[in-house]
Amino acid sequence: MDFLRPASWEEALAAKAEHPTAVPIAGGTDVMVEINFDHRRPEYLLDLNRVGDLYEWEVGQDSVRLGASVPYSRIMESLRAELPGLALASHTVASPQIRNRGGVGGNLGTASPAGDAHPALLAAGAEVEAESVRGSRRIPIDAFYTGVKRNALAPDELIRAVHVKKADGPQQYSKVGTRNAMVIAVCAFGLALHPETRTVRTGIGSAAPTPVRARTAEEFLEAALEEDGFWDNGKIITPSVAKQFADLCAAACNPIDDVRGTARYRRHAVGVMARRTLTWTWESYRGARRASKGAA
């Protein structure tokens, strides 16, 4: 095993180009477990800790450029307003110690369906900034997850940052685990309302081979909200709409039975979380609407 220690992003890209099998390591929270337990003996470890700009973020006009290694604890503390869904998701990641080390780049690189950030990124709408010595590209999050623990990265590419749309409406995130802290998701659900475009987006974790969106549910809800003028009148969403949305989210799952839970439970729980997060986000939207009206 060789340990590569690039001091800059350019050096990191060069190293990855020279050794495409090199395994990037940043927070180490996935890679080191595999090494400690003898599940993996990569030829090269490519340490990204010294690449400073991976730890930085910029809040732009419409989106946040989030460095791949910005720790979850920083996202929780500093980006709650801009990226509320991701901030909530970050708070559910493992333990405080892990949140201090791990970042979104690791979740994306590993591309496990159980990664906590995925549903929030899917719901918010994000693009992955991948780069190699050949150049840089942005991969829409919807095209990023290509299979179980597989992603759209080329062997010579590294994840530099994620561009996430700033919240233009309420976002929520829920995750089911069989413990009240430090637990891997049995399943997870992210929901973002986008009042500016009058759209909603969802993200589901651990309930299919890859993180997925419940597109049919999104379309149904968008139509239902549009049809009765909900965005404008701010009425309470009827239980039947919420239920239909929940059922469609559950139907978007393609889960398996494993030691963490049954497929049936996962589908059921995604439905419950979809209904609840819809209630929370919609209540929040109505509250914000009333508040802005009151101010005006």
Add this chain to the structure above:
Amino acid sequence: MPSPTSGFDRAGGASIGAPLGTPVKVTQGSRTKGGVGESTLRPDGTLKVTGEFAYSSDLWHEDMLWGQILRSTVAHAEIVSLDTSEALATPGVYAVMTYDDLPTDVKHYGLEIQDTPVLAHGKVRHHGEPVAIVAADHPETARRAAAKIKVEYRELPVITDEASATAPDAILVHENRDDHHVGHVPHPNIVHRQPIVRGDADAAAGRADVVVRGEYTFGMQDQAFLGPESGLAVPEEDGGVHLYIATQWLHSDLRQIAPVLGLPENKVRMTLAGVGGAFGGREDLSMQIHACLLALRTGKPVKIVYNRFESFFGHVHRHPAKLFYEHGATRDGKLTHVKCRIVLDGGAYASASPAVVGNASSLGIGPYVVDDVDIEAIALYTNNPPCGAMRGFGAVQACFAYEAQMDKVAKELGLDPVEFRQRNAMEQGALLPTGQRVDSPAPVAELLRRVKAMPLPPERQWESSEGADVRQLPGGLSNTTHGEGVVRGIGYAVGIKNVGFSEGFDDYSTAKVRMEVVAGEPVATVHTAMAEVGQGGVTVHAQIARTELGVAQVTIHPANTEVGSAGSTSASRQTYVTGGAVKNSCELVREKVLEIGRRRFGSHHPAWATAELLLEGGKVVTDGGEVLADLVDVLADEAVEVEAQWRHRPTEPFDLRTGQGNGHVQYSFAAHRAVVEVDTELGLVKVIELACAQDVGKALNPLSVIGQIQGGTTQGLGVAVMEEIIVDPKTAKVRNPSFTDYLIPTILDTPTIPVDVLELADDHAPYGLRGIGEAPTLSSTPAVLAAIRNATGLELDRTPVRPEHLTGT
């Protein structure tokens, strides 16, 4: 500076009940500071908070090698071939050993039945069984070498439950049994069977107004001590070996290790290294023999440290069980009869299975008076992971089932569950199903009363003005509910656990106590082989020595095999038995000290001959408080030393047909009230509070007593809602050997645990104390289950409860 107890006044703290009206009398030790009854602090506390305390995994030696074990990847198979040549040729590897390299004819070990191969011989019987061992100069070198050992398996069908174990054509897990149980078991795949029959349960059933039946399942729990198995074996010049080890019982290890090495016991020296928790999981051997074999083979010190994955295969677990119960009662709320059948899965090797069967059967109906009972408990041999000792064994599984039954009967009768239990609660003088009379206080009804009387935590806090704090709701940080679907439930349970080794076992301990003057001060040294595993035995030994010898300074000698056996740190027995041995040896030392005093100063004062003399505050005093001499002057340059054994009252084996016999020496009782909030839609549980009342006889160290109760309670909570080793029934392979998927409670899963301690002396025990460590683990689990049933209205016949059980998915 606040006093050390200043943190306990708040909610969730604990209180010690007032001693029950004993008149103040000057007795030995009552005026010595830091003695019995005070919350003195741990002698190893400072080392443990500075990181200097040397756990077995921390040891290091010049030229030390690292040992690695190759384990079977399948559960049941014949070993067709085993090739170690490539591993042996690896640079940095010093030795590779298999069954064929074992030095003597003794190639098996075991606590009671020597059925466990040191290394697999032609066959493996469970997933993760040791097949070969490697010593190398770096752990990674050892791992890589072990991976190069080629093992060819021919898989055999797996035996995983009672049906497959006792089928007419079942493969025998052990082909040629010659142990002392084989004669009375109905099938060679049954380790031990214990029936207990008293009265006529069938006839009594005819008098019952209600009869309630239930079938219960208890999952496989892991001790999950945080310090994985580890030790360091150092070869010695005389051809022997010195093993520094984390264990529960040095002398039991020694008896099993020495014959395999072909060494007399005096050439295998054992020193207790720091132990990172035990809970039963270190009662059996793990890496002890392997490290010694490699050290003797290479002539170098060998350290073996399991990682967490290996630890799940390296020790026995709590027996999973199927329990079948029938309870009958009359309309006025009196139990008529109990019939039960308890099937414990012992896995591939016997370990403590016979004793687990003894506890499960003899305590199978709980702390209740029932004249007509018909009980049967068995432990199976299967190809599942071996199961053995874990906190409260046998009694834990039974308590889960009989307490569920008690709730069911109460419901059927329309009675309050606590009231129903109290109507049937045993008291001192009651008969157990074994015919043994309970000859010490049995405050079962009182404990239930106390736990019920505690104030309840506030409800629906998420509706407060500050809004929902998800950390206090089911799901916790995962943000699954802000109060939706959340329902509160309350449940009660009470249990009975035997203290000490039962069924005729010669359960003794040994203590060497020395008293001398060091630097102008009288100092006592206490030397035992007791394994301090965190329970605080070392704290208590110092307290006992102060009380009995009237000194301030007590040195606790490291535990090793240079002193006689202390017995096991298990069965809630150490404070009773080794504490008793320390007390006894101190008393003998005291007599000798007084003899010296009489010899030297007897002529100075008539009280030396006439009064009852005490050692207090470093002086010899009369029971009236008059000082006769300083201990420093009495002892001068003489040292007084006594090593003596001490044993509790003898017990008897249970009759193999009727189960009758005075099998136990003491009992421990605890009751719990659980308050839970269940997200009924997602099936997630938050335990809000888990109150406990326990009779401890006498709290030698109240702070430690409460710590034991809270810790035991939490382990019971774990197996109620999350902890289970999952074994694939098709392959008998463990599916979740990691802390990622075997979950134990975090601090956010653990509620406040108010503790009410009752002190009713057992006159047969030193200071009237009771063993306390296990009882809280019994009733905690059924109380949580009862609370979840109360919240959801579901039957819930298995533990742990998983979200899919609560949501019907």
Add this chain to the structure above:
Amino acid sequence: MRVNFTVNGRPQEADDVWEGESLLYVLRERLGLPGSKNACEQGECGSCTVRLDGVPVCSCLVAAGQVEGRDVVTVEGLAEFARQRAERDRCETASRGDRTAAPGTSLDEARAWQARGSDSQAGEGGELAPIQQAFIDAGAVQCGFCTPGLLVAADEMLEHHPNPTDADIREALSGNLCRCTGYEKIMDAVRLAAARQGEAV
């Protein structure tokens, strides 16, 4: 490979480090600092918690090579770290105390562990960090294997939240498993340390 970094204020050099080694392994087996405990090696127990450039992390998940040039505080250095923090306002540059580096715990040290004259005394530990003393005084230590990690995590929390609520304490310590105590005495210890910290101010 060779790794240079600072541990408990003292420059350290580890040689012949295998590239897959963790910071935890280097601390325990190469630098003679076995206080950080190895209990799961997968970031699920917190027993190996150290501060890396001030931030609590699981040292089992930090590759040794990643700490090149960085600053680590372990439980062995916690008392001194806390003392310096307390004195920082006075701009006093205290000399940093440390254990001499020898890999692991020697057997002589191991043999001697219990042979001390008296029990730990309440509130008397002049050489201990307040959180360490509170753990002893409150009975938060049983087997003690989780203790080093909990101390590092709890000390860091109190540095930032001198008056934590119970829920704050639970959240901050939710990455540290304890199997012995049921956490109640640990809660007591942190409350006690916070109260003493408040009294001292």
